[in-house]
Amino acid sequence: MINYYEYETSPRKEETEYVNRKRKNTHNTIHNREELKRKIKKAQLIQTRKNIKHILEIGIGFIVFLAISYRYAIINSRFSEKENLKASLANLQKQNAQLQVSIEQGMNINNIEQAAKEKLGMQKLDNNQKVYINLQKKDYVESATNVDENKTETWWQKFLKTLKGE
Numbered sequence: 001m002i003n004y005y006e007y008e009t010s011p012r013k014e015e016t017e018y019v020n021r022k023r024k025n026t027h028n029t030i031h032n033r034e035e036l037k038r039k040i041k042k043a044q045l046i047q048t049r050k051n052i053k054h055i056l057e058i059g060i061g062f063i064v065f066l067a068i069s070y071r072y073a074i075i076n077s078r079f080s081e082k083e084n085l086k087a088s089l090a091n092l093q094k095q096n097a098q099l100q101v102s103i104e105q106g107m108n109i110n111n112i113e114q115a116a117k118e119k120l121g122m123q124k125l126d127n128n129q130k131v132y133i134n135l136q137k138k139d140y141v142e143s144a145t146n147v148d149e150n151k152t153e154t155w156w157q158k159f160l161k162t163l164k165g166e
Helices: 015-106 109-119 155-164
Strands: none
Touching: none
């Protein structure tokens, strides 16, 4: 390459360098374009893979978030169900206590006597309806000295008697 200019009306360079450069540039340009296209395709492929990876990460995060939200929803529904059951249990216990109090109030002797007179038509006994029995004060109990012989036999003796046919 010539690094100087000629001092004339127009500067010029040697023609061979100019032609060679043009041919080299044309060949290099085509080769560079193909190489550049390959590099761009590789870069696009790498970028696409990175994008797909990011999309998958976001999708997995979203699925995990949905699973956690679903779990909390189930826990919340079970908790509300438990609270409803507690409230109904408290209500039933209150009713049970009220019924026990009403039963205890209704179990006094005056209420029972009044119900017997009104609903069942019962009356108190008169002296002529009462029957008195005199019992002797002496106790008649027989002693257990006479024991049956069959009751004192052992099971082995009973078995032998059944074999003999007695």
